[in-house]
Amino acid sequence: MDAEISLRVDGEAHRLTVDTRTTLLDLMRERLGNTSPKKGCDHGQCGACTVLLDGERSLSCLALAVAHDGVEVTTADGLAPAGELHPVQRAFLDRDAFQCGYCTPGQVCSAVGVLAEVDRGWPSHVTEDLTGDVELSDAEVSERMSGNLCRCGAYANITPAVQDAGGAR
Structure with a gap:
């Protein structure tokens, strides 16, 4: 069965008319040619497909496209449309927070989402003071980024990159 949907991807x-079984990840990669979000596990376990849906981080491999009619999708490619790097992207480069780079777009989108959650004062499982600033x-960063895996083990640089970007907000 097909359905017609509208969405914005990176502005x-x-x-489009899509099969109701099509994931947002497959729609972006196969129909729109946006290969920024990666297909890793295709089961929502690795985070390589993380994008921002209306500003909230989400696993696009688990999101059916038809359930997101009217949504604003932002991928790592769309974080800085004017050609300048987003502060998170800049921090990842400055801290050399990647090796093979496969997980990097998902890591970057997740980090942007993490920083937005922190700005809203949302606690995590490890937040010590629930009444003050996070x-x-x-x-804290490790807990919040735990849904994004890096097979190369670049966590030692990813965590400080997120912290740097958090200070640059």
Whole structure:
């Protein structure tokens, strides 16, 4: 069964007819040619497909496209449309927070989402003071980014990159 949907991906409007079983990840990669989000596990376990849906981080491999009609999708490619790097992207480069780079777009989108959550005062499982500002400690960043895996093990540089970007907000 097919359905017609509208969505914006990285600022560009799209109106498409899609099979109701199509994931948002497959729609972006196969129909729109946006290969920024990666297909890793295709089961929502690795985070390589992380994008921002209306500003909230989400696993696009688990999101059916038809359930996101009218949504604004932002991928790592769309974080800085004017050609300048987003502060998170800049921090990842400055801290050399990648090796093979496969997980990097998902890591970057997740980090942007993490920093937005912190700005809203959302606690995590390891947040010590629930009444004050959230400190971007190593444990806090690691907990919040735990849904994004890096097979190369670049966590030692990813965590400080997120902390740097958090200080640059």
